[in-house]
């Protein structure tokens with residue numbers, strides 16, 4: 001009986017959550033009583049007796065489920081339990097509900113959890129579109145509507161797209177570089193378990209008095225500093241999501257820098273690895289800024305500091321500077337890993353080396369450098385000091401250049417190849433090229449200050465962000481999930497269902513988001529529950545496409561679940577890829593490699609007779625030491 | 634080397650034709666609605682330039698992709714690889730430099746337009762904009778802070794300097810037909826210039842999320858002849874209420890102009 005509560009696991013987790021919440025609550029009440037204040041405080045920006053438990057309870061959960069056991073034992077001098085690798089691999093579905101240090105298990109945990117939040121966020125999108133199908137308010141009140149689109153965006157950004165990419169890379173990247181695991185497996189587990197904490201906090205805000213946080217995902221002060229309790233759920237949830245990202249990024253950086261298989265020089269890394277290297281550099285340096293911004297809002301709310309209180313000397317606009325200093329890089333955090341996926345998929349399925357591999361890698365580096373110098377393009381009409389607008393317009397426009405290089409190089413890769421379109425992954429990759437081009441073009445238009453003055457904060461922005469995030473990030477996520485599904489599950493998915501899902505998604509995306517450009521330019525602002533009746537027909541059309549887009553995602557869910565259970569067995573290398581993850585069985589052995597592979601050439605040497613990227617241990621003898629290594633011409 | 638193996642001329646012709654069609658259709662539509670300020674045609678010309686450039690880029694991508702899919706699809710059962718082409722330095726330099734030139738050109742043009750639409754003119758009229766959840770009101774410092782709630786009157790063909798203030802959270806002042814937008818930020822005064830060129834009725838639309846009433850936060854705009862405007866302003870009985878004047882006074886540290894007028898009263 002006692003043992004059930006001392007062993008790491010769900011019983012201890014529940015117990016620790018309750019205890020930690022009680023502790024947080026108790027300490028607030030105690031301190032308040034000691035200071036002669038009423039025990040409870042229920043101003044809408046207050047509720048310290050709720051806010052503190054919101055921080056302690058998730059930490060208690062993490063403690064209880066077992067994320068900290070090893071470190072605590074080590075820290076207090078207890079004998080640590082040596083890792084006997086019993087926590088590697090997953091042998092039944094129950095193993096996915098435990099703290100596990102195997103990067104492949106963590107990868108699946110990440111993917112499934114973030115996909116769950118995608119479905120929840122998607123459901124909210126359906127509600128939003130239902131409300132907007134007709135002018136006037138029918139389904140939800142204006143206040144609820146604000147809560148809906150705010151949580152929709154926050155779920156999609158912080159607990160779907162960003163962690164989904166972390167999950168795919170978690171699974172694939174160590175295999176790709178020939179590493180047995182990530183550099184810090186226990187930290188990796190902690191990063192994963194923080195993710196559901198963030199998602200649950202965001203969703204739990206619906207239960208708060210005053211409803212869910214409703215100041216948009218941007219949470220501008222002073223709307224956010226004066227908002228009801230739900231806003232604090234957002235402030236704290238972002239901390240968990242943020243720390244999770246930062247830890248994962250550190251893990252990726254160290255893994256990529258120190259754990260590549262012998263022979264894998266930087267210029268022999270697959271572009272997915274390059275993409276995650278650059279993304280991690282962005283995450284590590286930028287994420288502390290949103291973390292800080294949300295802490296400042298939280299402090300303004302419950303400690304009555306004056307960071308953004310204009311009446312007391314605070315500066316309202318500085319919130320936006322700090323927020324966008326993270327959130328512009330964040331949009332690249334949400335697309336660069338996708339660029340990596342597309343490079344892998346296009347190269348394999350057109351049986352061609354990536355065109356201009358080195359320039360592709362350098363373009364990624366160019367993007368991350370530039371993306372720290374453009375944040376104020378979100379503030380062209382914000383009333384900030386006006387001289388910054390023109391320099392940031394130029395840096396913004398210049399970011400389109402490395403982005404364009406990537407598009408043209410993918411196209412170049414197709415030429416003189418043997419393009420196979422039988423895989424749904426490739427369909428998504430090809431559609432991504434065109435769809436993302438539209439998003440890039442609207443981005444350039446938004447970068448031009450005079451035009452942005454007109455369309456900023458309108459549906460044109462909604463169109464832009466969905467072309468780059470749905471047509472961009474989500475398409476790449478689907479490409480990646482289809483592409484590595486056989487590797488992850490050892491089963492093949494159903495291509496027929498995949499194609500239906502693909503065409504439905506493509507048509508749904510264009511149908512939903514193209515007309516949004518038009519109504520935005522014509523005068524419909526964003527973030528409104530009600531609008532002028534002149535936009536009624538367009539909105540009805542948009543809603544119809546949106547419902548279709550939502551419905552076809554169910555086909556994907558069905559395909560994945562059924563194929564995972566009953567799909568035909570997958571070979572080790574169904575797409576005839578060169579990179580190392582395809583050289584091991586599907587799914588890979590528990591410890592990835594019996595012997596660490598040796599890398600002997602570039603990752604995309606398709607079409608060169610006898611060229612190999614890597615050789616597995618043991619078979620080294622018969623392969624010549626010098627390989628025709630042709631990178632660039 | 635590629636030029637010999639690809640029908641470059643035909644592909645170029647396809648790009649030209651496709652971009653001509655896209656651009657022609659897109660240019661024939663008036664996306665941004667009525668152009669009722671001096672800034673509007675300039676911004677719309679900028680949009681049109683960008684439509685042409687974007688049509689070309691988009692057509693290049695579509696034609697390039699379309700031709701590749703038409704020409705380089707693997708035959709069923711063909712398991713062979715493509716040609717091991719790793720790149721082409723000339724081509725890569727081209728698609729780095731040409732887009733750079735295009736975006737620098739767009740940037741330069743935008744800069745020119747920005748300077749033009751923000752160029753102060755002689756004989757301006759200053760109007761204070763007061764925003765609060767969820768209403769707009771307007772003060773006329775030149776007319777001893779005459780005050781109008783929910784209705785903005787301005788004369789036609791005269792440059793208006795809007796001094797914007799917010800009493801609570803951020804709001805944003807947008808009149809789409811004028812192509813003007815500026816946030817109203819509590820604690821500071823923001824400024825926007827616009828010269829309306831048509832007499833008529835419009836709406837101020839709040840475009841910055843400001844709470845549950847955001848969607849309904851509108852005000853009426855009436856652009857009228859100078860004489861009609863003067864008559865209307867003279868008829869205003871109310872003066873800007875003192876609480877609102879606080880934000881105007883606050884502004885005087887950075888912007889002495891209204892202060893003098895306050896003192897002149």
Ligand code: HEM
Nearest residue numbers: 331334335377378396400440443444446447456457465468
């Ligand atoms: C060619 C590259 C791009 C350029 C030049 C660009 C430019 C811009 C500009 C100027 C804005 C601000 C518009 C405004 O609020 O007035 C904006 C908004 C936005 N962009 Fe992009 N963008 C680009 C690519 C991307 C990508 C790749 C993503 C994400 C994957 C992205 C996501 C967003 C989001 C989420 C917003 C809206 C933020 C908000 O206000 O809620 N953009 N973009």
Ligand SMILES: [Cu+2]
Nearest residue numbers: 328331377378
């Ligand atoms: Cu940005």
Ligand SMILES: [Cu+2]
Nearest residue numbers: 839841843847
């Ligand atoms: Cu508003």
